Amino acid sequence: MKRETIVNFLINAVVFGLILMLCSCKAGAQDFNSDKVWQKADAIIENxxxxxxxxxxxxxxxxxxxxxxxxxxxxxxxxxxxxxxxxxxxxxxxxxxxxxxxxxxxxxxxxxxxxxxxxxxxxxxxxxxxxxxxxxxxxxxxxxxxxxxxxxxxxxxxxxxxxxxxxxxxxxxxxxxxxxxxxxxxxxxxxxxxxxxxxxxxxxxxxxxxxxxxxxxxxxxxxxxxxxxxxxxxxxxxxxxxxxxxxxxxxxxxxxNITVDGVTVRSHGPNNDGCDPEYSRNVNIKNSLFDTGDDCIAIKSGRNNDGRRVNIPSENIVIENCEMADGHGGVVMGSEISAGVRNVFVRNCRMDSPNLDRAIRIKTNTIRGGFVDGVYVKDLQVGQVKEAVLKINTYYAIYDNQEGNYIPEIRNIFLENVQVENGGEYGLLIKGREQSPVQNVRLKNVSIKSTKVPLNIENCEPVIFLNTTINGKEY
Missing domain, CATH: 2.160.20.10 (Single-stranded right-handed beta-helix, Pectin lyase-like)
Structure with missing residues (x-):
């Protein structure tokens, strides 16, 4: 084959590859939280x-x-x-x-x-x-x-x-x-x-x-x-x-293999989380009411060295048709999260209380470390929350000395068909790390009618918005 023919072939291959990549990026941006994702949630429940x-x-x-x-x-x-x-x-x-x-x-x-x-x-x-x-x-x-x-x-x-x-x-x-x-x-x-x-x-x-x-x-x-x-x-x-x-x-x-169905939790004491699957997998929480003194549902996987020692991620968790009233967060990942969390699905839920701080929350730091990979939220109704609709915080701290050498990784956070009346202080509040920015956060068909600060985002890949409005402005 002639040198010129080889060069042309290589150039055409590169151009064709770039076109494919751009097309796939565009398709992906328009098609996240596809039916295939929710078929996976259905399959988890079925199994x-x-x-x-x-x-x-x-x-x-x-x-x-x-x-x-x-x-x-x-x-x-x-x-x-x-x-x-x-x-x-x-x-x-x-x-x-x-x-x-x-x-x-x-x-x-x-x-x-x-x-x-x-x-x-x-x-x-x-x-x-x-x-x-x-x-x-x-x-x-x-x-x-x-x-x-x-x-x-x-x-x-x-x-x-x-x-x-x-x-x-x-x-x-x-x-x-x-x-x-x-x-x-x-x-x-x-x-x-x-x-x-x-x-x-x-x-x-x-x-x-x-x-x-x-x-x-x-x-x-x-x-x-x-x-x-x-x-x-x-x-x-x-x-x-x-x-x-x-x-x-x-x-x-x-x-x-955990099923929580039609349960009522009303308890307003200290650390009164409603349901905390930890190092657990294949979980279906449905048709339940959480009115709590702490997080309504908090998915966990061990704290610091214990989480790294056990090393069992919490995964394949489907939360559906639930109501969250008072609590620090509606659905939360962390802060005990050192072994990681993956594949969390939230659909057809309602969150509404002047005493509910956040709707969806991820919290960790560099002593906890850990990862969150794949949080899918669909058909969520939020009446009001105090602080944020979505909060991701990799600087979470209650005690002193919450800085260490375990850099958390957070990626693939999808919100679709979310209607919010009062988003509180922030629509999105995201604090990633410079060494490990939050990756692939996407909002599709999201409406936040009222919030004081629409976006407060640090160290995060550009959030992808599709048909999303905050305070009447399209993003």
């Missing part, structure tokens, strides 16, 4: 195993439970659960009435079912939550008080029904340990930020101390989670109400 149970019923009354609001039913519940498990599974039935109990430990193939009118009142006696179990606090594993409802290494478990789980936490029980005046703390009382508590746990994590040696519990002030399936498979939480939680409320950790 989640929802537990089913034999048609056997174990009425807790037959095991000595008394619904008088006074009697301790811990042993009666335990006997009913053990019997159900031993006979191959079924439904542990809690009739109407008020039942006081210590922690409830679920076992495989057990559906713990509260009929309408049943209310579980969890004991205010801290010693009831001993002996300690393997659990987690703010993304750090430890030995601590048992969660109020707990399962470890179980398969096919459920809590269902129309009843109420009442943690009985308040300004005199559990909440003062947060160390905040509004939650009953008085100067001089022990609190979670004392050196023997969170600072000691954080140091143990930094030093790589084995989990079994991170012993807390009695004499310490780290509150238990409400419902924690730990290393479990096939979990169903359906219909029930959670209220007055000590700490995080629904916290599946290192678990797979």
């Amino acid at each position: 989640i195993t929802v537990p089913e149970f034999p048609e056997r019923t174990f009425n807790v009354s037959d095991f000595g439970a008394v619904a008088d609001g006074v009697t301790d039913n811990t042993e009666a519940f335990k006997k009913a659960i053990n019997a159900c498990n031993a006979q191959g599974g079924g439904k542990v039935l809690v009739p109407a009435g008020k039942y006081v109990t210590g922690p409830i430990h679920l076992k495989s193939n057990v559906n713990f079912h509260l009929v309408e009118g049943a209310e579980i009142l969890f004991s205010k006696d801290k010693s009831a939550y001993l002996p300690m179990v393997h659990t987690s606090y703010e993304g750090m594993e430890l030995m601590n008080y048992s969660p109020l409802i707990y399962a470890y290494g179980q398969k096919n478990i459920a809590v269902t029904g129309k009843g109420i789980f009442n943690g009985q936490a308040n300004n005199e029980n559990w909440w003062p340990w947060a160390g905040k005046d509004e939650y009953g703390y008085k100067e001089g009382q022990p609190k979670q930020h004392d050196d023997k508590n969170l600072p000691r746990l954080r140091q143990m994590v930094a030093d790589g101390v084995p989990v079994e040696e991170r012993v807390f519990g009695e004499g310490n002030q780290l509150r238990p989670t409400f419902f924690e399936p730990f290393e479990c498979e096939n979990i169903l939480i359906e219909g029930v109400t959670f209220t007055n939680a000590p700490f995080w409320i629904i916290h599946p950790i290192k678990s797979n």
Whole structure:
């Protein structure tokens, strides 16, 4: 082949390649959040195993439970659960009435079912939550008080029904340990930020101390989670109400195949996140109401060295047909995010409260590190939020010294068909890092009718807007 022919061929190939690239960029800009994306969400849901149970019923009354609001039913519940498990599974039935109990430990193939009118009142006696179990606090594993409802290494478990789980936490029980005046703390009382508590746990994590040696519990002030399936498979939480939680409320950790359906969470205590999947995958949260003292839904994957040690991203999480009222954020990724989060889908949700700070939020820093790759939001209705419709913050800090060597990576954040009446202070508030700018943020068919500052963006690739208006101006 002649030299001139080769040169012409190469030039034509380069030009053709550039044309293809430009066409694909244009198509991509116009076609993000395509049907294919939401088909993936549907496929995730279809592949989640929802537990089913034999048609056997174990009425807790037959095991000595008394619904008088006074009697301790811990042993009666335990006997009913053990019997159900031993006979191959079924439904542990809690009739109407008020039942006081210590922690409830679920076992495989057990559906713990509260009929309408049943209310579980969890004991205010801290010693009831001993002996300690393997659990987690703010993304750090430890030995601590048992969660109020707990399962470890179980398969096919459920809590269902129309009843109420009442943690009985308040300004005199559990909440003062947060160390905040509004939650009953008085100067001089022990609190979670004392050196023997969170600072000691954080140091143990930094030093790589084995989990079994991170012993807390009695004499310490780290509150238990409400419902924690730990290393479990096939979990169903359906219909029930959670209220007055000590700490995080629904916290599946290192678990797979999780369905939260028709649940009501109304709890305004400190760190009262509604649902926090952590190191978990294949999750469907639907038809539920979150009215909380902290984030409504917060997807997590471990804190600092613990997240990097475990190294299990949270992924394949579909949130749909939910309502978010009060809370720090509607759907949040972080701040315990060191192992990363990918493939989060949010659709057909409504967020509306003067006490809801943000709609969609991602928070991390260079001690947490981690990544977020793929957040897809569609058909979202926002009445009002305080701070921002979308907030991405890679400088998140509550404690001092939140700067380290783990640069977070955040990419592929898509919002489509989002209608906002009052966006608060900011439409988009994005704070990326110069070393790692936020990548590929796209808005399509988004309308923010009112916000004080439409865009406050640093260290982010140019945001792509398609048919998007903020304060009446098209972007």
